[in-house]
Amino acid sequence: MVTIYDIAKHSGYSIATVSKALNNKGVSEKAKKKILASVKELGYTPNSSARTLATNKSWMIGVVFGETLGIGIAHPFFSEVIEAFKRHAELYGYDLLFVSRHMGLQQETYKHLLHRGVDGIIVIQAFGEDELSGVSQPIPTVYIDRPTNKPGSVHSDNKAGSLLAVKHFVENGHTKIAHIMGDPENFAGRERLNGFKEAMELHDLPIQENYIVNGGFYGYAGGREAMIRLLSLKERPTAVYVAGDEMAIAAMKVTKEWGLRVPEDISFIGFDDVKLAQHVDPPLTTIKQDKELIGQQSAILLLDKINNKDKTTAVDRKVIPVSLVKRESVYSLK
Amino acid sequence: MVTIYDIAKHSGYSIATVSKALNNKGVSEKAKKKILASVKELGYTPNSSARTLATNKSWMIGVVFGETLGIGIAHPFFSEVIEAFKRHAELYGYDLLFVSRHMGLQQETYKHLLHRGVDGIIVIQAFGEDELSGVSQPIPTVYIDRPTNKPGSVHSDNKAGSLLAVKHFVENGHTKIAHIMGDPENFAGRERLNGFKEAMELHDLPIQENYIVNGGFYGYAGGREAMIRLLSLKERPTAVYVAGDEMAIAAMKVTKEWGLRVPEDISFIGFDDVKLAQHVDPPLTTIKQDKELIGQQSAILLLDKINNKDKTTAVDRKVIPVSLVKRESVYSLK
DNA sequence: TTGTAAGCGTTATCAT
DNA sequence: ATGATAACGCTTACAA
Numbered sequence: 295m296v297t298i299y300d301i302a303k304h305s306g307y308s309i310a311t312v313s314k315a316l317n318n319k320g321v322s323e324k325a326k327k328k329i330l331a332s333v334k335e336l337g338y339t340p341n342s343s344a345r346t347l348a349t350n351k352s353w354m355i356g357v358v359f360g361e362t363l364g365i366g367i368a369h370p371f372f373s374e375v376i377e378a379f380k381r382h383a384e385l386y387g388y389d390l391l392f393v394s395r396h397m398g399l400q401q402e403t404y405k406h407l408l409h410r411g412v413d414g415i416i417v418i419q420a421f422g423e424d425e426l427s428g429v430s431q432p433i434p435t436v437y438i439d440r441p442t443n444k445p446g447s448v449h450s451d452n453k454a455g456s457l458l459a460v461k462h463f464v465e466n467g468h469t470k471i472a473h474i475m476g477d478p479e480n481f482a483g484r485e486r487l488n489g490f491k492e493a494m495e496l497h498d499l500p501i502q503e504n505y506i507v508n509g510g511f512y513g514y515a516g517g518r519e520a521m522i523r524l525l526s527l528k529e530r531p532t533a534v535y536v537a538g539d540e541m542a543i544a545a546m547k548v549t550k551e552w553g554l555r556v557p558e559d560i561s562f563i564g565f566d567d568v569k570l571a572q573h574v575d576p577p578l579t580t581i582k583q584d585k586e587l588i589g590q591q592s593a594i595l596l597l598d599k600i601n602n603k604d605k606t607t608a609v610d611r612k613v614i615p616v617s618l619v620k621r622e623s624v625y626s627l628k
Numbered sequence: 629m630v631t632i633y634d635i636a637k638h639s640g641y642s643i644a645t646v647s648k649a650l651n652n653k654g655v656s657e658k659a660k661k662k663i664l665a666s667v668k669e670l671g672y673t674p675n676s677s678a679r680t681l682a683t684n685k686s687w688m689i690g691v692v693f694g695e696t697l698g699i700g701i702a703h704p705f706f707s708e709v710i711e712a713f714k715r716h717a718e719l720y721g722y723d724l725l726f727v728s729r730h731m732g733l734q735q736e737t738y739k740h741l742l743h744r745g746v747d748g749i750i751v752i753q754a755f756g757e758d759e760l761s762g763v764s765q766p767i768p769t770v771y772i773d774r775p776t777n778k779p780g781s782v783h784s785d786n787k788a789g790s791l792l793a794v795k796h797f798v799e800n801g802h803t804k805i806a807h808i809m810g811d812p813e814n815f816a817g818r819e820r821l822n823g824f825k826e827a828m829e830l831h832d833l834p835i836q837e838n839y840i841v842n843g844g845f846y847g848y849a850g851g852r853e854a855m856i857r858l859l860s861l862k863e864r865p866t867a868v869y870v871a872g873d874e875m876a877i878a879a880m881k882v883t884k885e886w887g888l889r890v891p892e893d894i895s896f897i898g899f900d901d902v903k904l905a906q907h908v909d910p911p912l913t914t915i916k917q918d919k920e921l922i923g924q925q926s927a928i929l930l931l932d933k934i935n936n937k938d939k940t941t942a943v944d945r946k947v948i949p950v951s952l953v954k955r956e957s958v959y960s961l962k
Numbered sequence: 963t964t965g966t967a968a969g970c971g972t973t974a975t976c977a978t
Numbered sequence: 979a980t981g982a983t984a985a986c987g988c989t990t991a992c993a994a
Contacts, residue, residue, distance in 0.1 A: 297987055308965045313989060322963060339742045343680040344987035347970045352677065354725070367701060368711040377702040384728035389744070391688070391725050394718035408673045410723070514907060543907045550909070573848060573877045575884070575909040631971055642981045647973060656979060678971030681986045 296338045305332040316340065346411060354391045355383055355596065356412035356433075358403055367392070370540075370568040371585065372418050375438060378589025379416065386597055388413070407433060414600045416592060434599035436592050440481040441611060446599060448592040448612045452482050455581035455616040456489025456535065457496075459563040462579070462618055463533045464497050467627030468561065472505040472531035474520045474541055476512050486537045486565065505531055509541045517541025521548045532560060532627065539564040539571050539580055546574065546623065557625035567619055577621035588614050630672045639666040650674065680745060688725045689717055689930065690746035690767075692737060694753035701726070704874075704902040705919065706752050709772060712923025713750060720931055722747070741767060748934045750926060753814075768933035770926050774815040775945060780933060782926040782946045786816050789915035789950040790823025790869065791830075793897040796913070796952055797867045798831050801961030802895065806839040806865035808854045808875055810846050820871045820899065839865055843875045851875025855882045866894060866961065873898040873905050873914055880908065880957065891959035901953055911955035922948050 298316075302309045305328045315321045315329040332338070346352045357376065359366040367373055380390055393406055407415055415435040437447040463471050473490045476483030487506070494501050507523045510516030517540060524531060525548070536542035542564030546556050554560055556576060564571060567582035591612050632650075636643045639662045649655045649663040666672070680686045691710065693700040701707055714724055727740055741749055749769040771781040797805050807824045810817030821840070828835050841857045844850030851874060858865060859882070870876035876898030880890050888894055890910060898905060901916035925946050 295987090299987080309988085310966075310990080311964055314964085317989080319990095320963065325963075339739050341681070341987050342744050343677045343686065344970090345989075346677040347675070347681055347972090347987080348989040350970075366711055367714070368704070368707040370702070370704065373702040373707045377700055380701070380726060380728075387728075389725055389727050391723055392714060393723050394714075394721075405673050410676050514903070543904070547907055547909070569848070570877070570904045570908075573881055574904075574907065575881070629971090633971080643972085644974085644981055644983090645979080648980085651973080654979065659979080675971050678986090679973075681971080681988090682973040684986080 295341070296336045297341070298338075300336055301329060301332045301338055304336060305329045350411075352411040352413055353388055354410065354412045355388050356407040356410065356415045357390050357392045358407070358415060358417045359392075360418060370570070371566050371583065374568075374585040375589045375592075376416075376418065378586045379593045380589075382590050382593035383597070388597075404433075414596045416596060434596060434603060436596040436599065438588060438592050446595045446610045446612075448588055448595060448614065449482070450583045450588065450616050451613050452485035452616075453489035453492065455565060455583075456486050457493045458616065458618045459535045459565075459581055460490060460493035460497065460499075462563065462620075462624060463535065463561065464499070466533075466561070466624055468533040469499055470505075470529070470531045471499065471533045471535060472502075472507070472524050474507055474509040474517060474524070474534060474536040474545060476537040476541075477508060477510050480511075483537055490535060509537065512538040512541055514540055514544040517544035518548050521545035525549065525552050525554075530560065533562070533624070534560060535563050537565050539566040539568045539578060542578055542580070542623075543570070543574050546576075546578070557623050561624040563618075563624060571619075572621060576623050579621045579623045580619050582617050582619045584614055584616070629675075630670045631675070632672075634670055635663060635666045635672055638670060639663045684745075686745045686747055687722055688744065688746045689722050690741040690744060690749045691724050691726045692741070692749060692751045693726075694751075704904070705900050705917065708902075708919040709923045709926075710750075710752065712920045713772075713927050714923075716924050716927035717931070722931075738767075748930045750930060768930060768937060770930040770933065772922060772926050780929045780944045780946075782922055782929060782948065783816070784917045784922065784948050784950050786819035786950075787823035787826065789899060789917075790820050791827045792950065792952045793869045793899075793915055794824060794827035794831065794833075796897065796954075796958060797869065797895065798833075800867075800895070800958055802867040803833055804839075804863070804865045805833065805867045805869060806836075806841070806858050808841055808843040808851060808858070808868060808870040808879060810871040810875075811842060811844050814845075817871055824869060843871065846872040846875055848874055848878040851878035852882050855879035859883065859886050859888075864894070867896070867958070868894060869897050871899050873900040873902045873912060876912055876914070876957075877904070877908050880910075880912070891957050895958040897952075897958060905953075906955060910957050913955045913957045914953050916951050916953045918948055918950070 298309045298312045301312045307325055307329060311321055311325055312329055315326045391410060391412055412433060415433050417435060417437045435445040437445060439449045441447045441449060460471060475487045478484050491501055504527060507520040509520040534545060536545055542562050546562055549556050549560050564578050564580035567580045571578040571580050595612060632643045632646045635646045641659055641663060645655055645659055646663055649660045725744060725746055746767060749767050751769060751771045753773050769779040771779060773783045775781045775783060794805060809821045812818050825835055838861060841854040843854040868879060870879055876896050880896055883890055883894050898912050898914035901914045905912040905914050925948065929946060
């Protein structure tokens with residue numbers, strides 16, 4: 295391995311001068327030129343571990359995925375968000391470190407991150423209320439898709455999404471509206487449910503308990519099962535607001551399998567707007583989460599925290615607007 | 629920050645003994661006990677940068693995504709593969725470092741990885757023939773989804789997949805079979821195309837040039853456009869073998885938009901078996917790539933290379949079998 | 963502007 | 979079994 299000592303010897307300067315030249319501190323043009331030439335000739339690459347050790351700055355951001363959803367990176371919503379986050383963090387020179395999960399032991403995961411010396415942490419979809427920190431000098435952290443008190447967080451305006459969905463159903467003449475919810479242990483799931491209830495009240499619609507079913511952790515299987523429960527009711531809903539696109543797609547599928555027409559017999563609105571939503575049949579009307587913006591804003595927030603570790607940040611919780619994307623899974627009763 | 633010096637002072641031993649105790653080298657039970665107690669009491673966490681500097685081992689694996697497909701992590705096939713890879717690598721104590729892309733400059737990316745001191749590299753979906761290395765002491769590398777001469781590689785048996793697809797069409801009475809290919813700059817795309825041609829010859833079927841259209845980089849848009857070309861033909865095919873599921877789904881969709889029935893008028897077989905394939909209408913018959921196995925085998929191969937850097941590895945290229953998953957997008961003409 | 967030397971937190975060598 | 983001490987490659991006062 296070629297080190298600054300080699301460069302020093304080859305260029306005729308001291309290692310201090312080499313280091314300064316490499317970091318654009320005060321060195322003469324002449325020295326800089328010579329040193330850079332040696333760097334190129336010898337093929338020198340700085341050693342990040344040594345640099346991190348000396349500067350206490352790793353230029354890495356730790357990424358932690360929630361545990362409950364075993365799926366992690368492969369989830370279409372989260373992967374898009376993290377991709378956007380990555381693109382933004384890269385601009386500022388950060389790499390992303392995906393750390394091992396340590397079997398749900400938050401404490402262990404945090405220690406591991408500490409061990410790695412990451413400059414910041416991004417937590418995606420942590421179920422439960424437990425937070426990652428708990429140590430004296432906490433690492434700047436931003437949570438995506440769930441709010442917290444102390445650290446920063448970025449998430450969609452879930453309630454508003456529910457309002458949008460119910461309103462759209464009502465405008466199309468629906469009154470028998472059901473909701474397939476995400477697991478209530480999950481913040482987004484709770485918020486969407488609350489929003490749904492609020493919206494129903496707002497429109498003077500009754501909230502039937504058996505019209506609210508738990509689809510679990512946003513997967514196909516859960517959506518399917520939940521929909522079967524709804525289909526088994528003596529009085530079926532004419533519209534179903536589903537807390538996640540994948541669940542919605544599964545729900546539409548089983549509905550068709552039962553010989554009902556979508557959307558003529560039952561209408562659907564999903565949540566997320568994953569890519570495939572527009573490619574299913576019928577194309578799914580859904581509440582769009584702005585993954586690009588979520589990823590970007592969480593990067594901005596985290597970088598700000600990293601750079602102003604001491605000062606208190608003004609904005610510490612960002613709520614990203616959602617929007618209704620009208621496609622063809624809602625039938626007008628009027 | 630609490631270091632081994634603090635532990636040494638607190639426990640009454642030297643830093644050397646502390647280090648040994650922490651690494652299970654020869655220390656007395658008594659010393660170990662005391663030291664571990666101090667560790668717990670002071671909340672000590674080892675510093676990985678220092679350790680890496682001293683041992684020249686980072687316990688990180690660098691992950692590089694192909695450039696052409698700007699999408700990276702968010703691609704359903706690759707995200708599943710990398711997820712499987714991660715699960716396996718974690719078992720052996722490795723974290724994954726997703727490095728920034730450096731604008732397609734392979735040389736720069738490699739230097740960056742060198743700078744980071746990763747123990748191994750996994751490259752996913754590199755288009756073009758350029759390889760990542762080029763330096764004297766290359767870092768152990770495994771390529772997923774493309775073969776290489778020097779380094780190791782893991783990819784599906786693409787040709788066999790094409791054979792399977794065509795055979796299935798033929799068995800169902802189809803003779804007018806078209807192919808929507810992936811971009812030929814891509815290894816998988818070429819192999820699937822070659823396999824398609826071979827299979828057609830095998831079954832004594834003519835290969836019409838206008839029945840082979842380029843869908844580009846496996847996206848919805850490309851699949852849609854390619855299918856429109858096929859639909860515009862005076863004599864349309866009755867069956868289309870599509871080199872990727874997303875393209876296939878887009879192709880089915882536009883076919884329906886044109887007022888044709890799927891599969892009665894045109895049958896489809898895709899490639900990949902992404903999760904949503906079973907949730908579209910009709911459920912897509914497809915060639916399944918074993919993402920779990922690909923991820924796992926590439927991890928095994930890479931770890932083997934890391935641990936036997938000097939020795940030559942016996943197996944250096946793994947071809948993963950594919951299989952036909954029959955669903956409902958193929959119509960029998962018999 | 964340039965160089966010397968100390969320090970970052972570990973591991974590893976070599977005595978004791 | 980334990981402990982000084984050098985070494986890993988870099989940054990950074992502080993001197994010159």
